[in-house]
Amino acid sequence: MIKVYSSAPLSFQGQKRRFIKDFKEVLKKFDNITTVVDLFGGSGLLSHVTKRERPDVRVVYNDYDYFCDRLANVAATNEILSRIRPVLQGVEREKKVPAEQRAQILAIISEYSEKGYVDYITLGSSLLFSGKWAKTFQELSKETMYNVVRKADFDVSGYLDGLEVVHKDYRELFAQFKDDKDVLFLIDPPYLATDVVSYENYWKLSDYLDVLKLLVGTKYVYFTSNKSQIVELCEWINTNASIGNPFKGVEIRTQQNSLNYHTSFTDIMLVRE
Template sequence: MSKNYVNAPLPFQGQKRNFIKQFKEELKKYPSNATYVDLFGGSGLLSHTVKQQNPNAVVVYNDYDNFKQRLNTISTTNKILEKLRCLVVGLPAKKTIPEAIKKQIIDVISIEDKKGFVDYISLSGSLLFSMNYVQSLAELKKQRFYNRIRKSNFSAKDYLKEVEFVRYDYKELFNLYKNIPNVVFLVDPPYLSTDCSTYKNYWKLADYLDVLKVLNETNYFYFTSNKSSVVELCEWIEKNTGGKNPFNQAEVVYRYNNTTHNTGYTDIMLHKRYTTTIT
């Protein structure tokens, strides 16, 4: 059996590692042989989890952010990290890296950058303050470096094995599958009112609301947080205008996440079996 990942093998903003236990439990209420379409594939963790739990399911992973490119260049990322570990020997962990060492680190990365693609998001986790990501050498040079160099190499062996990779705008992908029987949509868009800097496109309020259209008369898992207030907005619209609330009669699961010792936010997962054809 292939490895069961509880978090994505590479850093990814917004991955669902804190929600996987609850997701697995709720997934048991859905058929093991359905077609699961991950409209906002992201790190692929939801797709991986579905395939691990339901081997007979068809799982379609929308790799719109080209995570596959990052997976395919893990060997290059590991080679860079091995060189960086040598440069920071003796430096205190999680403390600022001196400018002289920073220059040497930039030199190492620049060599690989000239050869081709460099996974700056993964390298950010080893060099920048927690949850701070860049996507280019030019952006990286502007940052203050911290000694957070990963101690072990990355590995993604068998990750997303037997999952179908596609690359579409989510609306196009939805239209391809919306009329087939026994389909469940996984809907995890970038959260409203949170940092979306590592996603490919800038999202406006209208974009978030457009996503709700895919929840109309479909089977779905939808992910948001209390920061977005999308759920409250839909409830208000239903109550005060008579408009349709796509979350009406959906099951809701909450998970509180600490960001510091006294602050945090709540992740929200809503899911609904709408059709009678899903068995």
């Protein structure tokens, strides 16, 4: 029996598990497609669901974040967690891990980091407060730990079955398929004005806006957030296109400001004489 996942088998920031029901309904409308290209594949959940719902189509999953490496190393992740669980005996569920046990946990993880690959994102989801992420041992060692380790091992069996997995810049992948009228593009870029710390690359406003060019003349399912206000922005531009770029040719000065030790922002002053 083919296993169907309703969420990614390992933690991933921004996966679309709450959209799965709607997404399945939308897929039924595209009865004339032969290929689905998941440009910003992330955890691969949309690709997985697409292949299960539409086994008749080719599904290309762009695993730019190399989620497949985390899946491939799940045995090591499960082994690490199996050694951590006894350390946490006596620590109340969802409570802060005391210093002594915390030091033991870090020693276990450090041992595995010296051997090779460690999935810090998955480990972090089992040891950090909800919403916290760590991608390195240094980041994990700075965070307060909580006993939120799952009791069962992670199971990722069959998750990528049937998918064509690639690792490319989304623009390169889009160029391969843009002239094919039987292709549906899944477009789920990192959201603006949203924490994207677990992604591999910094995502600027210009990067986000560049993606909009892919929507012209293509079949697509596009995801965004009300925090980005991209729909409102496009409507405003459509109404006020005649003004052009009001900042063209201005003098720009910046000042770096810090809110705390891990959060900073840049103030910008623009001047036109």
